[in-house]
Amino acid sequence: MEALSLLMHGFAVLLTWKTLLLMMFGLVLGIFVGVLPGLGGPNGVAILLPLTFTMDPTSAIVMLSCIYWGALFGGAITSILFNIPGEAWSVATTFDGYPMAQQGRAAEALTAAFTSSFIGSLVAVMLITFLAPMISSFALKFGPPEFFAVYLLTFCSFVGLGREAKHKTVISMSLGLLLAGIGMDTVSGQLRMTFGSSELLRGVNFLVAVIGLFGISEILLTMEERLALRGHAAAISLRVVLSVWKDLPKYWVTLFRSSFIGCWLGITPGGAIAASFMGYNLAKRFSKDPDSFGKGRIEGVFAPETAAHASGTAALLPMLALGIPGSGTAAILLGGLMVWGLNPGPLLFVEHKDFVWGLIASMYLGNVVGLVLVLTTVPIFASILRVPFAAVAPMIVVSCAIGAYAIQNAMFDIWLMLGFGVVGYVFKKVGIPLAPFTLALVLGNRAEDAFRLSMIGSGGDMKVFWSNGLVGSITTLAIVLLFWPVIDKAFGSVRRMLVPARA
Amino acid sequence: MSNTDIEIVVEDPTAPETNSPAVTSVRVVDVVVCLLLLALALTLAYDNWRTGAGWESTGPQSGYFPFYLSVILAGASLYGLAAAFLSRREATEVFVTRAQLRRVLAVFVPTLLFCLAMQFLGLYVASFLLISGFMRFVGKIVLWKSLLTAFVFTAVMFVTFDVAFDVIMPKGPLEAALGR
Numbered sequence A: 001m002e003a004l005s006l007l008m009h010g011f012a013v014l015l016t017w018k019t020l021l022l023m024m025f026g027l028v029l030g031i032f033v034g035v036l037p038g039l040g041g042p043n044g045v046a047i048l049l050p051l052t053f054t055m056d057p058t059s060a061i062v063m064l065s066c067i068y069w070g071a072l073f074g075g076a077i078t079s080i081l082f083n084i085p086g087e088a089w090s091v092a093t094t095f096d097g098y099p100m101a102q103q104g105r106a107a108e109a110l111t112a113a114f115t116s117s118f119i120g121s122l123v124a125v126m127l128i129t130f131l132a133p134m135i136s137s138f139a140l141k142f143g144p145p146e147f148f149a150v151y152l153l154t155f156c157s158f159v160g161l162g163r164e165a166k167h168k169t170v171i172s173m174s175l176g177l178l179l180a181g182i183g184m185d186t187v188s189g190q191l192r193m194t195f196g197s198s199e200l201l202r203g204v205n206f207l208v209a210v211i212g213l214f215g216i217s218e219i220l221l222t223m224e225e226r227l228a229l230r231g232h233a234a235a236i237s238l239r240v241v242l243s244v245w246k247d248l249p250k251y252w253v254t255l256f257r258s259s260f261i262g263c264w265l266g267i268t269p270g271g272a273i274a275a276s277f278m279g280y281n282l283a284k285r286f287s288k289d290p291d292s293f294g295k296g297r298i299e300g301v302f303a304p305e306t307a308a309h310a311s312g313t314a315a316l317l318p319m320l321a322l323g324i325p326g327s328g329t330a331a332i333l334l335g336g337l338m339v340w341g342l343n344p345g346p347l348l349f350v351e352h353k354d355f356v357w358g359l360i361a362s363m364y365l366g367n368v369v370g371l372v373l374v375l376t377t378v379p380i381f382a383s384i385l386r387v388p389f390a391a392v393a394p395m396i397v398v399s400c401a402i403g404a405y406a407i408q409n410a411m412f413d414i415w416l417m418l419g420f421g422v423v424g425y426v427f428k429k430v431g432i433p434l435a436p437f438t439l440a441l442v443l444g445n446r447a448e449d450a451f452r453l454s455m456i457g458s459g460g461d462m463k464v465f466w467s468n469g470l471v472g473s474i475t476t477l478a479i480v481l482l483f484w485p486v487i488d489k490a491f492g493s494v495r496r497m498l499v500p501a502r503a
Numbered sequence B: 001m002s003n004t005d006i007e008i009v010v011e012d013p014t015a016p017e018t019n020s021p022a023v024t025s026v027r028v029v030d031v032v033v034c035l036l037l038l039a040l041a042l043t044l045a046y047d048n049w050r051t052g053a054g055w056e057s058t059g060p061q062s063g064y065f066p067f068y069l070s071v072i073l074a075g076a077s078l079y080g081l082a083a084a085f086l087s088r089r090e091a092t093e094v095f096v097t098r099a100q101l102r103r104v105l106a107v108f109v110p111t112l113l114f115c116l117a118m119q120f121l122g123l124y125v126a127s128f129l130l131i132s133g134f135m136r137f138v139g140k141i142v143l144w145k146s147l148l149t150a151f152v153f154t155a156v157m158f159v160t161f162d163v164a165f166d167v168i169m170p171k172g173p174l175e176a177a178l179g180r
Helices: A002-014 A017-035 A041-052 A057-082 A088-102 A106-139 A144-161 A166-181 A206-224 A238-267 A271-285 A299-314 A316-322 A328-339 A353-386 A389-408 A411-430 A435-458 A462-466 A469-482 A484-502 B026-051 B064-086 B088-092 B098-121 B123-138 B143-164 B173-178
Strands: A229-232 B006-010 B022-025 B094-097
Touching: A002 A017, A002 A106, A002 A353, A017 A041, A017 A057, A017 A353, A041 A057, A041 A206, A041 A328, A041 A389, A041 B143, A057 A088, A057 A106, A057 A229, A057 A299, A057 A328, A057 A353, A088 A106, A088 A229, A088 A271, A088 A299, A106 A238, A106 A299, A106 A316, A106 A353, A144 A166, A144 A435, A144 A462, A144 A469, A144 A484, A166 A435, A166 B026, A166 B064, A206 A328, A206 A389, A206 A411, A206 A435, A206 B098, A229 A353, A238 A271, A238 A299, A238 A316, A271 A299, A299 A316, A316 A328, A316 A353, A328 A435, A389 A411, A389 B098, A389 B123, A389 B143, A411 B026, A411 B094, A411 B098, A435 A462, A435 B064, A462 A469, A469 A484, B022 B026, B022 B098, B026 B064, B026 B094, B094 B098, B098 B123, B123 B143, B123 B173
Parallel strands: none
Antiparallel strands: A229 B006, B022 B094
């Protein structure tokens, strides 16, 4: 029960007025970001990251993670009241959430959404509390070959398991890895791909790219849409909340199933979007009355919201334990860690106990405070949508510019941000996924360093990646995942050949 | 306590018309993107070849990783080029309509001007101009509301970043005149 005492220590770190205030501030900003069209979890965190540069790492991560929780909560508000998913992972929530609002049960749907979000994250945080220290102490034995194998596994699973066209994932990932390599080579100190430009010497900063790719491009995309909206207004009364909570035990199977799906997909790079759809579909399939889904069934709100939140939270587990982000937002938080001078990876649990346990404790506290906050303030946040987009858009642009400039105090980064904005807009429209790009950009240098250090260790012998059972099985798994679509197809045709033979 | 009445209504008078003609198809853009990526991949491959993409006794040289990545990128773009040419679906899919493009440019051009203005006027003055100008001319919002919103937002940003959090932003003649 060492984890529990460390967690208590974490709560002790948190319970100062300053941290609590930052937490509230982060949550409010997060809900705001989640409700606004054209902004989402990753953008919000990336844009607001500069605010934390002068803070100590613990306060900084507490505030940023609270922005993330807030954004997760905020996405549900617009999907239920306006039928506009503020985030891709809340698309599934609109299926039953909006019909409920049309039937005048908006308050019920909102309470269900917030409560199930809370349950989903709680399950995932408990998983993190007990699993992360174990994984990280196991990972402390890792050498460079093991780390490279884990990085390889992450990259390969993106290519093999992603739903986009394979060559587009490969394009996105190799481009990210290439851009990560620009500048000084960390092993030999040699310059590469700078073409004599002193601006490129610094390399392409990950956060600048993210702000452009997600912030600026999202505004361009939003402007293409018709921005008129009509929605229901709702206030939540205590009576509704209590009546929804009273019925909660009836849905324990759905809640449990969705939490499990969410945790699983969050740790593997499947993401909250896939989790929410899978949670919804499975709830529908196992229901006695599947036809009532889509017509305002409360289970149709419980299932996707629980899964999305569980997954969003569980994505932080590999980030904390191994230094590998499970989602775009986790990747940005990882970028933040580096800015604050912390080295992500298993050593974090040993060297920065205060930081790690403060963060984990803030997940518990942030979700409780967040639940109370959204339940009481929904009408205020729903009315934010009355602010015309013509006022919101330039403000987002300014915030993006502040964020991009503050990271390195370089004017060049502003232009880089604008460039990435255009790239992000075009990529999204031709279907090149951005998540592998982000991941590659943040992990590229670490993966290359790990590879080259293992090569130095083994004297240039590739067999080092199969030198013991652990590293060998991770590397093999990575290669299997890379070719998974091919293997899957091959098995399928073998099975098809066998079945008629037997019949 | 819930309410069925529609209470929040936001209109969008300048929304892009749905019947606007297409500027270009997804296929054309896909081909252009693949060609650009191919050119980038070849340039980077050349540069890395020059840096040294070989294998030394202690492992790969500094150009090794990026060189083979450029090769992978070039391969994937070539594949994408072929796939785009063969895809029937992409040829009919609209990349952007004329009305949509007009709206996108209505944000992009001011953003570009904002980035330019920032070099000379500093961030705060440029953001005041961007917000007020955008609200007034693109959003067709009443002048005093636009000016007030822009002023309040810029002032809040200034206080938050410059005064409270000590994050230094580019400044121009106005800040210099005010002694900040």
